[in-house]
Amino acid sequence: MRGKAASGAGGQTAGEAEGSARSPRLERGRGALGPALELVHTGRAPTRAVLTAELGVTRATAGAVAAELEALGLIRIDAKPSAAAGSQGRPSHRLSLAEDGPVALAAQVHSDGYRAALVGLGGRIVATTPGCEIIDPDPARVLGSVVDAGARLLRETGRHCVGAGLAVPSAVAEPEGTALNPLHLAWPAGAPVREIFAERVREAGIDRPAFAANDVNLAALAEHRHGAGRGARDLLCVATGHRGVGGALVLDGRLHTGSSGLALEVGHLTVNPEGRPCYCGSRGCLDVETDPLALLDAAGREPGPDGSLLHQARELIAGSLDDPKVRMATEALIDRLGLGLAGLVNILNPDRIILGGLHRALLDADPNRLRAVVADRSLWGRSGGVPILACTLDHNSLVGAAELAWQPVLDDPLSGLAPA
Structure with missing residues (x-):
């Protein structure tokens, strides 16, 4: 049986006396x-x-x-700290x-593979695995593999883990945590991705909370906190993944996901009524008119067997814009993207738009053309102009997945870091 700690003045233990000396200010500020x-x-x-x-x-x-x-x-x-030149006072x-603090385990799955990373506070990627280019139609096997990869990073770095977050290219219904339309993964509709991910995290010996959400929602969250969206109040993010198009909205500084997590399915906004058939049953959706496969098809290029479609499309724009067919295809995608953005601006009235994936490359290829299309078709674009910027974070969906895991710590550091 432990003996009593030595008592201080007034019958307090030494620990209690030390705590009372600093508690008034800290207790007032604990919240x-x-x-x-x-x-x-x-x-x-x-x-x-x-x-x-x-x-x-x-x-x-x-x-x-x-x-x-x-x-x-x-x-x-x-x-x-050292004082700036010419400054006065201390x-x-x-x-x-x-820099050596805790990390979140972040995982991302897309149509061309998966990746795991450890992400510290500030959105800083501490360690990451090489991207894997094999996707199994069984979500349990894929999520098991990506969690195992993340667990290896934790063992190698010896970092404390606060939780795990997963980014998937599908709307994720709340509160169930099911992937409703993982069209480009060949996963069954309604796959319980959050439950499976949490189980794999526990099986890997990581007894911490696990979360899952749509990849573009998480990219917007990361960019709003650490990247091109920082300081925006109402931020619209539109991005291509490796296949398809997604959107996200930050309203008054908070990610807007709608009543059940399904808001901003912008990929199924029609921008070309006579265009390509879409997986949703319609035609000419943003999802199939402005994604990497659409660019390759419009430029008359067959997708290569190696490397992601997103990488191939970016390389085509970066290296072949002097080819008239590639230039024409790029301009066609810019015009369709601009049409979609203008409609969203008319509905949402954001104060900033950020573009990711292939859309970032389209903006870089001809920013004036894209902005002109949006301004011409948008009521608000004509009157004031909405800034359209490129996303700036590498692996922003991974960083956003980590933000999910960090949120309990940000809400309450003492509880969030306590053993599960």
Whole structure:
């Protein structure tokens, strides 16, 4: 039986006395731990002075909150930063994310393969596996393989894992966590991907929460927090995956998924009524008119046996725009994409549009043409112009999958890091 700890003044144990010495400020600020961590996580609080202002607390309370986050191994405090040239006074303590801190296991599955990664706070990819180009029609086998790959990374790095997130190229129904239309994976409709993923995570010895969501939704979340969408209030993201087209919307700083997770299925917006048959039963949808296969077909190029369709389409634009047929195909896709974006702008009135996958390459190929189509067809585009930017994060769906796993920690660092 353990003996009692030595008592301090007033009958307190030594630990209690130490805690009471720092508890008033920390207890007042404990509810600010999550908001403070999110501010540092998204780069909005690089110093203690900024953190104090953003939280609306005293400098002492902000200091106690930052010290607690450092004690949890999440951030680092530089109490003696060098002053900028010409500045006066003592510079504020600098706050940065702990480079050796915990990570989330992120996984992405697409029509050309899968990849696993470990992602720290700030959206920083710590380690990643090579992309695998084999997809099995059985989701349990694929998810088992990608989780095993992620578990190997955890063993090799020795990092603590806060949870796991999965990005899939399908609408994911809530609250069931089922992939309703994994059209390009040959998986059965309604596959319980979240349940399967969580089971594989547990079987790998990772006793942490597991999540799953649509890949473009997760790309938008990552870009909003760490990339081209940072600072936008109402952000529209449209992107091609390796096949098909997806969309996502961040409203007032929060990802909008609708009543059951199925919002922004923009791939089935008609942009060419006499166009290609779509998997949904319609014709001329954005999904089949502006994806990598559509570009290769329009340019008269057969898809190669090696490498992803997305990579082949990007390479075609990057290296062959002087070919009249490739230029014509690229312009046709730009016009159809612009038509779809204009319709979305009229409905959603976003303050920024970001494009990913092949759409990013289309924007780079002729930004003026795309913006002109959107402005000409959009009521709001004509009056003010909506900025159209390229996504900037590598593997943004993986980073977004990690954001799912990090969210419980951002909500409540003490509970989120506690053993499951």
